[in-house]
Amino acid sequence: MKSKSENYxxxxxxxxxxxxxxxxxxxxxxxxxxxxxxxxxxxxxAMNASHSQNDIPAHRVVNRNGMLTGKHHFQYPHxxxxxxxxxxxxxxNDKIVNFDKVxxxxxxxxx
DNA sequence: AAATTGACACCAA
DNA sequence: ATTGGTGCCAATT
Numbered sequence: 712m713k714s715k716s717e718n719y720x721x722x723x724x725x726x727x728x729x730x731x732x733x734x735x736x737x738x739x740x741x742x743x744x745x746x747x748x749x750x751x752x753x754x755x756x757a758m759n760a761s762h763s764q765n766d767i768p769a770h771r772v773v774n775r776n777g778m779l780t781g782k783h784h785f786q787y788p789h790x791x792x793x794x795x796x797x798x799x800x801x802x803x804n805d806k807i808v809n810f811d812k813v814x815x816x817x818x819x820x821x822x
Numbered sequence: 823a824a825a826t827t828g829a830c831a832c833c834a835a
Numbered sequence: 836a837t838t839g840g841t842g843c844c845a846a847t848t
Contacts, residue, residue: 718844738830753844755829774830781829 719747723757724764726817730771734815735807737775744817755781756780770794777810 722745728737742750756773758781761767761779770791775781783792783804801808 736824748843750843751830752828752842753830756845758829759846761829769829772829776830779829782828 712798712811719753720760722747723754724761724767727758727767727769728764729760729773729816729817729820730768733800733813734799735771735773735777735795735810735813736815736817737773739775740818741772747783751757751775759784768794771798771812771815773807777807777814779805779807 722792723741726741726744727736738751742748743752747753758767758769760795761769768780770779770785772781779791779795779802781817785791792805795802795807799811807813
């Protein structure tokens, strides 16, 4: 049995897993969607735990700035950028160029 | 057990 | 506009 905190991580994993192909979202958006108003950091923490999960496209999750802050945490630092580019997301200086176009909001999914 | 850090976000100067 | 400092909660050392 793991800690109950896992429940909270699970919430984040679910949302991240829902991110469609070629789309990205921000930690704050997920936190806001889950009501983790102060959990932007916790979302990133959950991503770190994403190692426990299998299908967590963490590369589709960036900070509110659209910058690939956590690329260093992947299997290989370039993996995040590589994957995003493969999905049609344009990157420049470790930042998403068409962030506004590829940005996907979880709340939008409910609409 | 206490102190520090951390894949962010927001406010103030 | 840019830089710096604070808040959040949990994990790690």
